[in-house]
Amino acid sequence: MLLTPPAQGETPRRFSVQTGDIFIADPGFANAPGVAHVIDAEADVIVRTNLVTLPLFTAHGGRFDMLAHLRQLHTAEAGAEIGDWPVWVKADKAGKAGKRMIKGRLCAVKKSEAATQAGQRRVKRESQRGGAQVQPQTLEAAGYVFVFTTLDSSYSAEQVLELYRMRWQIELVFKRLKSLLGLGHLKKHDEMAARAWLQGKLMVACIFEKLLAMAEHISPWGFEIEPAAPRAMRVA
Numbered sequence: 001m002l003l004t005p006p007a008q009g010e011t012p013r014r015f016s017v018q019t020g021d022i023f024i025a026d027p028g029f030a031n032a033p034g035v036a037h038v039i040d041a042e043a044d045v046i047v048r049t050n051l052v053t054l055p056l057f058t059a060h061g062g063r064f065d066m067l068a069h070l071r072q073l074h075t076a077e078a079g080a081e082i083g084d085w086p087v088w089v090k091a092d093k094a095g096k097a098g099k100r101m102i103k104g105r106l107c108a109v110k111k112s113e114a115a116t117q118a119g120q121r122r123v124k125r126e127s128q129r130g131g132a133q134v135q136p137q138t139l140e141a142a143g144y145v146f147v148f149t150t151l152d153s154s155y156s157a158e159q160v161l162e163l164y165r166m167r168w169q170i171e172l173v174f175k176r177l178k179s180l181l182g183l184g185h186l187k188k189h190d191e192m193a194a195r196a197w198l199q200g201k202l203m204v205a206c207i208f209e210k211l212l213a214m215a216e217h218i219s220p221w222g223f224e225i226e227p228a229a230p231r232a233m234r235v236a
Contacts, residue, residue, distance in 0.1 A: 084157035108146035
């Protein structure tokens with residue numbers, strides 16, 4: 001468990017990265033130094049990003065117009081169109097002056113109308129809490145899911161987005177624990193008390209997840225029935 005002051009943001013540099021790892025993270029970890037840290041360990045990243053925290057560039061060094069490319073995507077009854085564009089991240093050279101260009105890809109998909117509206121409501125709530133006025137570009141970007149990855153083209157854009165979707169299931173667990181157990185509110189100021197409080201909450205969280213897994217197998221009669229030979233059944 002790593003406890004840090006509020007002024008210290010999230011970064012992949014807090015983690016030990018092994019060669020061949022795929023580091024999957026949310027927008028809080030989308031920054032050029034963090035991407036460089038993973039690349040220097042001969043690993044790859046899949047990180048969800050936004051319009052600000054991880055500037056993307058073209059091969060010639062100009063800014064990559066993210067929204068202009070995202071607007072090309074459409075959804076249809078048959079499925080969503082997937083975007084896949086080559087992009088570069090500018091990061092400091094290890095121990096040297098100047099910048100280096102790290103090649104990657106922007107993989108994106110347009111959200112459904114319902115998911116877009118939910119994302120825009122969340123953006124508005126967050127801006128109101130911070131006392132800032134939400135920008136039109138930010139609202140527009142809330143209609144898409146887009147990730148930066150350094151994985152090469154042997155991984156399709158669909159596979160990259162599916163890997164991120166799997167990580168999102170973990171995020172949903174944390175959202176559940178924050179809402180049901182209050183895990184997102186640290187009510188201690190002393191470091192040792194904070195550690196004890198968090199460890200107690202995490203223990204309850206483990207019990208909670210174990211009970212959820214057991215509940216999937218609970219029968220009203222209290223025991224499992226041996227499965228009979230399968231047969232066709234009509235389903236309404």
